[in-house]
Amino acid sequence: MGPIGIFDSGYGGLTVLAKIKNALPNFDYLYLGDNARAPYGNRSFDVVHEFTWQAVQFLFSQGCPLIILACNTASAKALRTIQQTQLPLFFPDRRVLGVIRPSTESIGEWTKSNHVGILGTQGTIQSNSYVIELKKFAPHIKVFQHACPMWVPLIENNYHESLAGNEIIADDIRNLLKMSEKIDTIVLACTHYPLIEQQISRIVGPSVRVISQGEIVASKLEEYLKKHPKITAETSKKGNTRYFTTEHPSVFNDKASLFLGEQVLASQVHL
Numbered sequence: 001m002g003p004i005g006i007f008d009s010g011y012g013g014l015t016v017l018a019k020i021k022n023a024l025p026n027f028d029y030l031y032l033g034d035n036a037r038a039p040y041g042n043r044s045f046d047v048v049h050e051f052t053w054q055a056v057q058f059l060f061s062q063g064c065p066l067i068i069l070a071c072n073t074a075s076a077k078a079l080r081t082i083q084q085t086q087l088p089l090f091f092p093d094r095r096v097l098g099v100i101r102p103s104t105e106s107i108g109e110w111t112k113s114n115h116v117g118i119l120g121t122q123g124t125i126q127s128n129s130y131v132i133e134l135k136k137f138a139p140h141i142k143v144f145q146h147a148c149p150m151w152v153p154l155i156e157n158n159y160h161e162s163l164a165g166n167e168i169i170a171d172d173i174r175n176l177l178k179m180s181e182k183i184d185t186i187v188l189a190c191t192h193y194p195l196i197e198q199q200i201s202r203i204v205g206p207s208v209r210v211i212s213q214g215e216i217v218a219s220k221l222e223e224y225l226k227k228h229p230k231i232t233a234e235t236s237k238k239g240n241t242r243y244f245t246t247e248h249p250s251v252f253n254d255k256a257s258l259f260l261g262e263q264v265l266a267s268q269v270h271l
């Protein structure tokens with residue numbers, strides 16, 4: 001028996017954790033942020049995979065039977081290899097899930113024009129994962145993608161609302177919306193972006209719907225747990241959450257507490 005592991009390169013996964021905790025308050029959670037090595041967005045495929053696998057092994061060593069990669073970049077670049085090659089070899093009874101599949105399964109429900117914009121890190125956009133996955137569930141939807149390499153550093157450094165930060169964000173959004181005037185839905189395909197959702201909505205205006213992934217991932221996890229009673233039986237349920245970071249905890253605690261609206265006391269781990 002162990003907690004559900006939630007992993008992100010930094011603080012972004014907290015936006016997913018918050019929604020998961022709302023939906024499934026009785027479970028135990030273990031959050032790991034690789035803050036010392038964030039952002040992952042511009043890193044190579046191999047490096048993102050290596051870091052993510054280290055994180056997964058750490059969470060397994062803490063007893064997690066199930067891990068959610070609450071990070072699009074890791075889901076895009078590491079999940080498939082972990083699921084198809086490493087889990088069957090080293091941890092055949094444990095599970096690792098990502099955030100891209102649940103999102104692409106739901107996109108068809110939101111758009112009327114069938115023109116959807118995706119904003120994400122360089123890694124997520126270059127991997128083409130959203131286009132590939134969407135083809136399976138909603139091949140009629142036209143996808144327009146734009147990478148926002150500066151957003152995670154702006155958010156992690158609390159610089160997004162500065163004049164320069166706001167201009168960078170607005171410029172990226174304009175570049176996406178320029179691709180098709182029919183875009184009626186924008187998916188925030190990076191778990192950091194919900195932290196600035198209001199700012200993004202202000203820039204895009206009322207005619208475009210901005211979708212964050214947290215609630216979608218939470219409801220898909222609920223479904224998953226119902227369908228997989230063996231994994232569910234292996235998850236501990238005392239309603240506790242513990243936090244680990246690769247940074248110094250004092251750095252993590254302040255920001256994480258702000259984002260989550262509750263006090264966070266993390267422990268440091270070296271992966």
Ligand code: DGL
Binds near residue numbers: 010013041042189192
């Ligand atoms: N929050 C992450 C994502 O969803 C990672 C951002 C980063 O580290 O660049 O992609």
